[in-house]
Amino acid sequence: AQSVTQPDxxxxxxxxASLELRCNYSYGxxxxxxxxxxxxxxxxxxxxxxxxxxxxxxxxxxFEAEFKRSQSSxxxxxxxxxxxxxxxxxxxxxxxxxxxxxxxxxxxxxxxVTL
Amino acid sequence: DxxxxxxxxxxxxxxxxQVTLRCSPKSGHDTVSWYQQALGQGPQFIFQYYExxxxxxxxxxxxxxxHQFPNYSSELNVNALLLGDSALYLCASSxxxxxxGYTFGSGTRLTVV
Numbered sequence: 367a368q369s370v371t372q373p374d375x376x377x378x379x380x381x382x383a384s385l386e387l388r389c390n391y392s393y394g395x396x397x398x399x400x401x402x403x404x405x406x407x408x409x410x411x412x413x414x415x416x417x418x419x420x421x422x423x424x425x426x427x428x429f430e431a432e433f434k435r436s437q438s439s440x441x442x443x444x445x446x447x448x449x450x451x452x453x454x455x456x457x458x459x460x461x462x463x464x465x466x467x468x469x470x471x472x473x474x475x476x477x478x479v480t481l
Numbered sequence: 482d483x484x485x486x487x488x489x490x491x492x493x494x495x496x497x498x499q500v501t502l503r504c505s506p507k508s509g510h511d512t513v514s515w516y517q518q519a520l521g522q523g524p525q526f527i528f529q530y531y532e533x534x535x536x537x538x539x540x541x542x543x544x545x546x547x548h549q550f551p552n553y554s555s556e557l558n559v560n561a562l563l564l565g566d567s568a569l570y571l572c573a574s575s576x577x578x579x580x581x582g583y584t585f586g587s588g589t590r591l592t593v594v
Binding site: 400460467 | 485514521522523524525526529537539571573580581583585586587588590
């Protein structure tokens with residue numbers, strides 16, 4: 367069964383500092399990997415996704431993530447955090463089915479940004 | 482172009498009651514998935530509908546059922562509500578075969594008292 371672990375429940379960074387959110391996945395084959403962001407009372411917005419190819423993926427809002435198969439990781443990074451980045455971040459994995467299929471989410475990391 | 486619309490945004494129900502949540506998919510999408518997000522947790526997959534049939538189902542009891550209409554909109558029904566059913570229910574629409582091109586709605590916050 368597929369699963370996702372986000373080891374950090376809550377992270378606080380200063381505005382302008384760099385950010386890395388950790389994600390480890392478990393899946394028997396090549397996974398589809400995603401990062402979503404959720405602001406309070408809102409739905410999920412896709413930041414970026416990895417299907418295949420280049421292991422460094424660029425997303426929206428200046429975010430990037432690197433797929434490392436050997437470590438089963440897909441960590442999210444941003445070189446300089448803005449106060450508006452404060453939100454809940456979810457890593458998710460999907461199976462390689464070729465059709466719209468279910469996502470398995472981690473428990474999320476809440477990001478707080480101090481000014 | 483409207484995204485995914487869910488209604489109602491909030492509701493409060495009593496234990497044992499039944500509830501129906503509604504979702505209108507993004508224009509051009511034909512597949513609807515439902516997720517339950519308990520407080521402090523990540524979303525959990527309930528089921529997915531395509532061509533008015535349930536195509537996949539997560540680990541949820543039969544109290545959770547759904548329906549998809551010919552216009553692709555969908556309903557989620559929960560019977561015999563439990564306190565533990567209190568959660569944010571998210572609807573996600575996509576185009577069948579378009580690998581995870583989901584658009585999520587803002588959700589319905591259900592509180593069971």
